[in-house]
Amino acid sequence: MSVANPAREMPARASIEPIVRLTSPAMGEVNAMILAMAGSNVALIPEIAEHLISSGGKRLRPMLTIASALAHGYSGDAHVKLAASVEFMHTATLLHDDVVDESDLRRGKQSARMIWGNQASVLVGDFLLGQAFKTMVEVGSLEALRILSGASAVIAEGEVWQLSAAKHMTTSEADYLQVIEAKTAALFAAATEVGPVVAGAGPEACARMRDYGLHLGLAFQLLDDVLDYRGTAKALGKNVGDDFREGKITLPVILAHGRGTEAERAFWREAMEKGVNDDAALAEARRLLDRHGALEATIERARGFGNVAFSAAASLPPSEAREALIEVVAFCIERIN
Amino acid sequence: MSVANPAREMPARASIEPIVRLTSPAMGEVNAMILAMAGSNVALIPEIAEHLISSGGKRLRPMLTIASALAHGYSGDAHVKLAASVEFMHTATLLHDDVVDESDLRRGKQSARMIWGNQASVLVGDFLLGQAFKTMVEVGSLEALRILSGASAVIAEGEVWQLSAAKHMTTSEADYLQVIEAKTAALFAAATEVGPVVAGAGPEACARMRDYGLHLGLAFQLLDDVLDYRGTAKALGKNVGDDFREGKITLPVILAHGRGTEAERAFWREAMEKGVNDDAALAEARRLLDRHGALEATIERARGFGNVAFSAAASLPPSEAREALIEVVAFCIERIN
Numbered sequence: 181m182s183v184a185n186p187a188r189e190m191p192a193r194a195s196i197e198p199i200v201r202l203t204s205p206a207m208g209e210v211n212a213m214i215l216a217m218a219g220s221n222v223a224l225i226p227e228i229a230e231h232l233i234s235s236g237g238k239r240l241r242p243m244l245t246i247a248s249a250l251a252h253g254y255s256g257d258a259h260v261k262l263a264a265s266v267e268f269m270h271t272a273t274l275l276h277d278d279v280v281d282e283s284d285l286r287r288g289k290q291s292a293r294m295i296w297g298n299q300a301s302v303l304v305g306d307f308l309l310g311q312a313f314k315t316m317v318e319v320g321s322l323e324a325l326r327i328l329s330g331a332s333a334v335i336a337e338g339e340v341w342q343l344s345a346a347k348h349m350t351t352s353e354a355d356y357l358q359v360i361e362a363k364t365a366a367l368f369a370a371a372t373e374v375g376p377v378v379a380g381a382g383p384e385a386c387a388r389m390r391d392y393g394l395h396l397g398l399a400f401q402l403l404d405d406v407l408d409y410r411g412t413a414k415a416l417g418k419n420v421g422d423d424f425r426e427g428k429i430t431l432p433v434i435l436a437h438g439r440g441t442e443a444e445r446a447f448w449r450e451a452m453e454k455g456v457n458d459d460a461a462l463a464e465a466r467r468l469l470d471r472h473g474a475l476e477a478t479i480e481r482a483r484g485f486g487n488v489a490f491s492a493a494a495s496l497p498p499s500e501a502r503e504a505l506i507e508v509v510a511f512c513i514e515r516i517n
Numbered sequence: 518m519s520v521a522n523p524a525r526e527m528p529a530r531a532s533i534e535p536i537v538r539l540t541s542p543a544m545g546e547v548n549a550m551i552l553a554m555a556g557s558n559v560a561l562i563p564e565i566a567e568h569l570i571s572s573g574g575k576r577l578r579p580m581l582t583i584a585s586a587l588a589h590g591y592s593g594d595a596h597v598k599l600a601a602s603v604e605f606m607h608t609a610t611l612l613h614d615d616v617v618d619e620s621d622l623r624r625g626k627q628s629a630r631m632i633w634g635n636q637a638s639v640l641v642g643d644f645l646l647g648q649a650f651k652t653m654v655e656v657g658s659l660e661a662l663r664i665l666s667g668a669s670a671v672i673a674e675g676e677v678w679q680l681s682a683a684k685h686m687t688t689s690e691a692d693y694l695q696v697i698e699a700k701t702a703a704l705f706a707a708a709t710e711v712g713p714v715v716a717g718a719g720p721e722a723c724a725r726m727r728d729y730g731l732h733l734g735l736a737f738q739l740l741d742d743v744l745d746y747r748g749t750a751k752a753l754g755k756n757v758g759d760d761f762r763e764g765k766i767t768l769p770v771i772l773a774h775g776r777g778t779e780a781e782r783a784f785w786r787e788a789m790e791k792g793v794n795d796d797a798a799l800a801e802a803r804r805l806l807d808r809h810g811a812l813e814a815t816i817e818r819a820r821g822f823g824n825v826a827f828s829a830a831a832s833l834p835p836s837e838a839r840e841a842l843i844e845v846v847a848f849c850i851e852r853i854n
C-alpha cells in the first residue's frame with residue numbers, strides 16, 4: 181500500500197480535539213444508545229452503568245470506531261451501534277478488572293465494587309457484555325462480529341495470563357508485549373478495524389486500520405504503565421503506584437530489573453512476587469526506575485509503536501478523519517507531559 | 518399448529534437414555550469442540566476448563582440443541598458448534614455464579630473458585646463466554662446469533678435481579694417465575710430454538726421449540742429448588758440447604774411464607790433477610806415446608822410447565838428425536854424421586 185505522504189512526520193500538535201469535533205454528531209447518538217443499552221427494570225443495572233458512564237472516560241475507543249468508518253466514506257448509522265458495543269465491551273472489562281485487581285478507585289471515583297460489591301460488579305459486567313453482543317448482532321455484519329467476538333476472547337485470555345504466569349519477575353519484555361497486545365491493543369485494533377468493515381472497504385484498508393489500532397493500543401498501554409509511576413492521582417483517576425502495589429509487572433519494571441544489579445533484582449522479586457510493596461518500597465522502586473532510565477525507555481518503545489500507527493493513518497486518503505486519527509496518536513503519546 | 522397426537526399423555530417412562538443415544542454421534546464432536554475451545558497457551562485456562570468439563574455435568578443443554586436440530590431433519594454440522602457454544606455459555610455462568618454465591622461445591626467437587634480463586638474464575642468465565650461468541654459467529658447464522666446473544670443479556674439481568682430485589686421476602690411467586698425464566702429458562706429456550714433455526718425451519722417451528730425449551734427450563738429450575746431442600750449432597754453435587762444458607766428465596770420458600778402464620782413469616786424474614794440460617798434454622802425451614810406442602814406444590818407447578826413442554830414436543834412430526842425430546846421432559850420432572 182502506497183504511503184500518501186511519506187515525508188510527513190508525527191505532528192507537534194497533540195490534541196484530542198480534532199477527533200472529538202469530527203465524531204461529535206455520531207457520538208451524541210452513541211451516548212444515547214449507551215444509555216438505552218444500560219436500561220433495565222432491574223434498578224441496580226442502570227445505577228451501576230450510570231456510575232461508570234458519568235465518570236467521564238474519554239470514550240476514545242468508540243470515537244476511534246466512528247472516525248475509522250468516516251475515514252472510509254461511511255455515511256450510514258451502523259457505526260454508532262458498533263461504537264457503543266465497543267465501549268460496553270470496555271466497560272464490562274473495567275468492572276471485572278476492578279474486582280480482580282481489588283481496586284478502590286476508577287477514574288477518580290470510588291470503584292463500583294467498593295459501592296455495590298464484587299458480586300454486582302461481576303454480574304453487571306456480564307450484562308453489559310451481553311448487551312454489547314446483542315447490539316452488534318443487530319448491525320448484521322458477520323465480519324464485524326468475527327472481529328469483535330475474537331477480541332473478546334483474546335482480552336480475557338490476556339487478563340488470565342497477567343493473573344498467572346506474568347506475576348513472576350522472569351517475565352520478559354516479549355512476554356509482556358504479548359500480554360498488553362491481548363488485554364489492551366486487541367480492543368483498539370477491533371474498534372478501528374470495524375470502521376472500514378462497515379464502510380465496505382476492501383481487505384487492505386481493513387488490515388491498515390487494524391494495524392493502526394493495534395499499535396496505538398500498545399503505545400497507549402505503555403504510557404499508562406509509565407503514568408502509574410509518574411502521574412498524580414488526580415490526572416490518573418486512580419492511585420499512583422497501583423500497579424506496584426498489585427504486583428503488576430509492567431514494562432518499566434521489566435527494564436529496571438533487567439538493567440539492575442543482583443541486589444536490585446532481589447528488591448524487585450521481593451516487591452512483585454512477595455508483596456513487599458509499602459510506601460518505602462514504592463519510593464525505592466521509583467528511584468530504581470529513574471536510575472536506569474526505565475520510564476524514558478518505556479516512552480521510547482511507546483513512540484516506536486506510535487510511529488507505526490501514525491504511518492498507517494498517514495497512508496489514508498486525505499480527509500478530516502485522517503487528520504483526526506493522526507493527531508490522536510500524538511495526543512496519546514504526549515499526554516505523558 | 519395442530520397437535521399430532523392430542524390424546525397422548527406424558528409417558529410413565531422417564532429416562533435421559535433416548536436423547537443420549539440419539540445425540541451420541543454429534544455429542545462426540547461437541548465434546549471434541551469443547552476441548553478445542555478451552556485450549557490456550559495460558560495454562561490456567563485449560564486447567565480450569567478441564568476441571569469443569571470433567572466434573573460430569575449431564576450436558577443436557579447441548580444435547581437439546583442437537584436433538585432439536587435433528588427433529589427438524591438437519592443433517593449438517595453447524596448444530597455441533599452451536600451446542601458447544603451453549604454449553605460454554607452455561608459453564609461461564611456457573612463459574613461466575615460460584616463467585617457470586619460464594620459456593621464451595623459444584624457437581625460434587627470443590628468449586629473452581631475454591632481451588633484457583635475468585636479472580637481466575639471471573640476471568641476464565643469471561644474467556645469461555647468470548648469463545649462461545651466466537652464459535653457461534655463461525656456458524657454464520659444471524660438469527661442464531663440474535664437468539665443466543667439475547668439470552669446472554671437476559672441471563673445476566675436475571676442474576677442481578679436475584680442478587681438485589683429478589684432478596685426480600687416480599688418477592689411474589691410471579692416475581693420469582695420471572696427471575697428463573699431469565700436466569701435458567703432463557704438458555705434452555707435459546708438452546709432448543711437454534712436447532713430449527715439452523716435446520717432452516719419456519720417461524721412456527723422455531724416458536725414451538727422456543728416454547729418447549731422455555732417451559733422445560735422452568736420445570737427444571739423448580740425441581741432444582743425442591744432438591745435443594747430434599748436431595749442428598751451426593752445426588753445434588755452441592756450441599757443440601759445451599760439456597761437457604763445463601764438467602765436465596767425460591768418458590769418453596771415463597772409458598773411456605775405465603776401460607777404461614779405471622780410467627781412463621783417472621784422466621785422466614787429472619788432467615789432470608791437477616792441471615793439467621795444455621796442448621797437449626799434449616800431444620801425448622803424444612804419442617805415448615807413440609808407442614809404447608811410447599812415442596813409438593815412446587816413440584817405441581819413444575820409438572821404444569823412440563824406439560825406445556827410435552828405438548829410442544831408431542832406436536833412435532835414423528836421421529837426418534839421427537840420421542841427423545843418428550844422423554845427428557847418426564848426425566849427432568851421424575852428425577853425428584
